[in-house]
Amino acid sequence: MSSEDHMDQFEDEGEETIVEEGDDHDDIVDDNNDDMDEDQDKEEILLEDDSVQGFFAHKEPVFSVDLHPQQQHLAVSGGSDDRAYLWRLDTGEQVAALAQHGDSVSSVKFSSDGSLVASGGMDGKVHVYRTADPYAQCATLEGPDEIQFVTWHPKGAVLLAGAHDASLWMWSLPTGAFMQCFSGHSAPVTCGQFTHSGRHIVSGAEDGSVIVWDPKSAAIVRQFTSADERFHQDAVTCLAVSRDDQVILTGSVDSTAKLVHVNGTILGSLSGATESVEAVGLCDALPLAATGSVDGSLSIWDINTMRLRTTLRHDDSVTRVVWHDGEPLLTSVSMDCSVRTWDARTGECVRTWRGHQAGIMDVALTRDGRTAVTASDDGCCLVFSE
Incomplete structure (x- = not known):
């Protein structure tokens, strides 16, 4: 009044x-x-804009963004407008509009060598393109229903997709030949990736399970489920695999993160959040882990002692965390519209970037960690750089 x-x-x-x-x-x-x-x-705060460039073709929420592993001026983004685009970070110029999906594009990803790029949609289709001019589509992959994520083998042109129907599918590219279907989860598959060696696949699902797979045979190598009271008791939302492929970090709606060994040992529970853990990451420079929650907390853990080192904060849900290569630096994005970089040793926020008018859903970093590209609910992708 x-x-x-x-x-x-x-x-x-x-x-x-x-x-x-x-x-x-x-x-x-x-x-x-x-x-x-x-x-x-x-x-x-809303008027503050630290971005150096932007891409504005989507007009609707953007869910996923990725950078070409070699040509790091080239980005791909996908969103609820059913489209994925290739565009340049330095100019914001649209390079190519990829074939339209019949529903939202949930995930986009370049292959490990950058020669191919994939867009996965809620229409159950994955479109794959060659990134050399003229960005010709080489395959349309079908089989699962709503695609939750796509990810590539770290050493070859093999694509994996997780689906709402509790399955994972794997294809060989550029031919698009079907390789395997993985069945073992009983609810939508929410997250997954190849291990860094490419010898295994790790996936998590809404049934609270995490499975380690043999990609050649589709056999289950190891399984962690909510039947074990030490493990998650609700949906698994995210996961990360250590550089040596020995340790898996998972986050869950049950507000905890779990650290497990690929041999089946549950190493411990990281219980600091009060709401769902939506983002996790493992540092390759020091024995540190990061967990980000809907409650706005970003916790840094010592994985040798399983102790909390420090809790950092955003003003809203943390949606994604990315450790910098070879450094104890961490970049996080949030529904509070900010991009923040932290020194995990001291807990200091060394950089904050703003520019979005709605929450940030995804972020990708250049190899040197100096430039970030973001995907946001405001329908824009922004580029931030030192």
């Missing part, structure tokens, strides 16, 4: 208003001024 409304209320009642010393009128004015200052602060 404004101070004018406050006075009108008394006038409507026909009462004479007398403000005496000690009246609450000053408190009301102070409260109104505080509200105005807070609104002004929020407006200034």
Whole structure:
């Protein structure tokens, strides 16, 4: 209620208003001024733009973004407009509009050598293109239903997709030949990747399970399920694999992260969040792990001792965390519209970038960690650089 409304209320009642010393009128004015200052602060944050470039063709929420592993000026993005685009970080120029899906594009990814790029859609299709001119489509892959994510083998042209129907599918490219279907989860597959050696696949699902697979035979090598009370008791949302492929870090709706060994040992539980853990990452420079939660917390853990080192904070849900290559630096993005880089040794926020007008869904970093490209609910991709 404004101070004018406050006075009108008394006038409507026909009462004479007398403000005496000690009246609450000053408190009301102070409260109104505080509200105005807070609104002004929020407006200034929304108007702040640290980006050096942007891509604005989507017009609707953008869910996924990736960078070419060699030509790091080339990005791919996909979103709820059912489209994926190739575009340049340095100019914002659209390089190619990829074939339209019949539903939202949930995931986009370059192959390990950058020669191919894939877009996976909620229509159950994966489109694959050669990245050399003229970005010709080489395959359309079908089989699963709604695609949750796509990911490539680290050493070859083999593509994996996780689906809502609890299955994973694998194809050989550029021919698009079907290789394997993985069945073992009982609910939508939410996350997954090849191990760094490419010898195994790790996947997580809404049934609270994590499975280690043999990609050649589609056999289950190891399985962790909610039947074990030490493991997750709700949907698995995210996972990360250590550089030596020995340790897997998982996050869950049950507000915990679990650290497990590929031999089947549950190493421990990282229990610091109060809401769903939506992002996890393992540092390759120091024995550190990061977990990001819907409660806005970003926790740094020592995985040797399983102890919490520090808890950092965003102003809203943490959606993605990415460790820098060979450094104890971590970049996180959030629904608070910010991109933040942290020194995990000290907990210091060394950089904050703003520019989006809605929450950030995904981020990709250049190899040197100096440039970030983001995908946001505001329908834009922005480029931030030192």
